[in-house]
Amino acid sequence: MANVSHPRGDMTSHPDAPEMQARYARMLGGRDVALVDGPVFLLGLYCAVSPWILHFTTSQPSLVAHNLIVGIAIGLLALGFTRAPERMYGLSWAMCAIGVWMIISPWIVGSSPDAGVIWNNIIIGALALILGMVCAGTAARSAPRKP
DSSP: OOOOSOOOOOGGGSTTHHHHHHHHHHHHHTOTTHHHHHHHHHHHHHHHHHHHHTTOTTTOHHHHHHHHHHHHHHHHHHHHHHHOHHHHGGGHHHHHHHHHHHHHHHHHTSSSOOHHHHHHHHHHHHHHHHHHHHHHHHHHHHSOOOO
């Protein structure tokens, strides 16, 4: 029987190896907050499903749609942070703004919300604000300095 497997060669002799190594180093260079991407995504997921978890779908229908939309937005930001970090970490200040909005939204969007809804949105907002500040601080620290 013929040997059809490819022999394992050394990649350093590949003509594109230096370019691939440089691209890989560039990609990982801005990944100081890679551990934040997962919690941001989970926060967005929880925000989107929190009306059904806390059962305020009938008492606060406007907050149901609000939390669903904001949760999807947070999740999309997290996916953007993961997919294109060098371009998206500039938007980490948007996470801070979303966090502040989530803190005040029960009184603006909702109609006489109860304590559970208020605390839910305050906790989501505070976590979004903290995670956004971590992303923004790291992005500002790792940005190239201009002379």
